[in-house]
Amino acid sequence: MTPPAPAKAAAPDPCRHCGLPLPSGRSDGFCCPGCTLAYQLIQQSGLGAFYQRLTLSAGQRRLQPEIREHRHLGLSVIAEGKDRCGLSLMVDGLHCPACVWLIERVLAQQPDMLAARVNFSTGRLRLCWQGTPERADSLVGLVESLGFRLVPFDPAKLRDATDEVGSELMRCLAVAGFATGNVMLLSVSVWAGHAGSMGAATRDLLHWLSALIAMPAILYAGRPFFRSAWRALAHRRSNMDVPISVGVLLTTAMSLSETVRHGPYAYFDSAVTLLFFLLIGRVLDHRARGRTRAVAAHLLSLGAAGATRLTGLGQAETVPVGALKAGDHLLVAAGEKLPADGDVVQGNSDVDGSPVTGESIPLAAAPGSHLFAGMVNLTAPLTLCVGAAGDDTLLAEMLRLMEAAESGRARYRQLADRLTRLYSPLVHSAALMTFGYWLVLGEVAWQVALLRAVAVLIVTCPCAMGLAIPAVQVVVSARLLKRGILLKSATALERLADIDQVVFDKTGTLTTGQPRLLTEPKPDAANLCLAAGLARSSRHPLARALAQACRLAPVITDVEEIPGCGLLAGGTRLGSRAWLGLPEDGRTDAELWLAVAGQTPRRFAFGEDLRPDAAGVVARLAGNGTGVALLSGDRPAAVAIAAQACGIQDWQGGLDPTAKLRRVAALQRQGRIVLMVGDGLNDAAALAAADVSMSPASATDIAQTAADVVFQGARLAPVADLLDIARQARRVVRQNLALALGYNLVAVPLAVTGIVSPPIAAALMSSSSIIVVLNALRLMRPYQEGAL
């Protein structure tokens, strides 16, 4: 939690609603009309205390209301009995509990609201209201007008994915914890009794009681391990769970036989404690990963949820994207994302193709143009004929490229798995040799020999090793999540530590993906004001950038938008060079021309904003000895400008997806370990091929699916931070493994020679686990470089 960014000394106070710096010329305390409305709504609802309670957190977007995109919320509403509707949404922009309070109170003031509850941990909002599904739009609109962004999701799907395993682990943990506490209690009295004050009958009674508590608990709480071990063995492999399962089951069986034979030692406490500690590791691991998985799943659901299909009778119906077939006619409203590949049948518009091609300037769409899913329709409604479904779509082509590229990465084995492959045969043969040695050479009864062999299994049971890696991953992923970085892949952290080459995409990755009016040469104020006034009525990104540059411009009414050309109001025109009939002059920037009757046309040139810290991050990476390259599908001239601004020497423009993939593969052949950072459909194959891949949260669905890591926010610093943190984490993992193995090296000889008694084994085991966890917790300390 950090205070709002201090405004620059000369600048006035930040916006009273969102806290962003005010644009020059605004004097009413608000940065945009959206913030003014949000502020009024909050005050009218009597919730003004919100502003005193709000604590802004970094990594979350500020609460600046945005223009709403056209969506199909009705599809996500679930009917819950007569006249009752339910809707689950993901909330983007939750800073602190005050946001929870505000959302719940504003919604509770709606008369038809039955329940509105925000889950702060998962960032989800659950709505339940009396009425029709259509009401969803206005309810969601109400919250969005406060500056939050909401995305609907299907709760049934998400619960299946995350909750079942998690709650089973928790139940196992609870049972194991109960058994550990009680069996330990009994064991301590037995150990104390060994001094001589306890009679054999009492000891047997306590052993029997331990058996009664421990055995059902072990059978219940050990299931996650037994299942996984069985699966591994069925596939003739071994994993960490095999020695654990063998150790726990043998220990229990051995202890039971000791108890039956009135023996002095039983190891029930060791078996349940082992399970308890291991389950803690599993639960933590699952929690951290489940949380990031859930958030990542939500980011993906930002994609088109529904499509408007035209029936043969010319009526419109809303259908899920999955139900579309080739030949369907779709209506795509302005501002909507194209749900499928297809050809334009009717309508003229401008289409933002940057998610697919990387090209930053929108393309004109007219009947006959072929468009791809993921592009955004900007200015006017289009009717689209869905292209050949299945294998012929661009999406399917990308998926094929991705699959081929990903097969290389699947060969990566986790450090823990590699260790286990070496470790478990070693453990099993050590136990076997102990048994054989005592039986043949030690001349003791077979029960004693077996007891010593089991002792070896217990002390070598990789309890600390099972905790060593999960503990670090939990701490690190929780810390990364706070900074808006989601680890989607379990092995990403390990792979990240080896990275020595970073490859960036340009549009949307190095840059914010939004055009901005260039201030060189400075446009004169009167014309800018006029142009901005015209531009306010359009959704075209260049027009929006123009409107952004002069927010005080008076709104001009009666503006006609001519898709693919420009805007027209009376005799004044704002639009493309070709529309105004001006000759080409070789300049390649994105541009708009303003023509006022009787004056020479004025030119407005646009550039792309680099992410504010792009150059700094590139310098930081280079300073660490990491190679940096820029691969883009945009025009080489535009790429050159961005590369120069960031200080990247190694750049290439005009690349198609296959060329990007080849370039990444070439780097890998040179022995480089490549991190690819990209956001477009055209990056997906390269993302899948790279050793690790990262996407901004604004990226296309397919890029986010391909990426191992997704980062939020306008800054690029997460890329450099992540590499630093991954290297730090690897150091701690190695220390932990060294500690765990060192403990085993000391304990095994003691166990082989039969010196280790149950209390010593238990104490050694617990202390090594605790040391490992404490060592992992060191990573919680605030991280200095690139601090927030």
Add this chain to the structure above:
Amino acid sequence: MTSLLLLIPCALLLGAIGLAAFLWALRSGQFEDLDGAANRILFDDPPAKETHHDEAR
């Protein structure tokens, strides 16, 4: 040692009650929003419409 016959069942019973309480809490969703619950107590005005937690999950 006869006191053990009373004390051990007592200890086990208490432990079992704790276990049952935990499992109940788990099932009824008490662990689903730990951060939210910690802060919710600080909201000083009474909730306008409180509903059963099962519904709000």
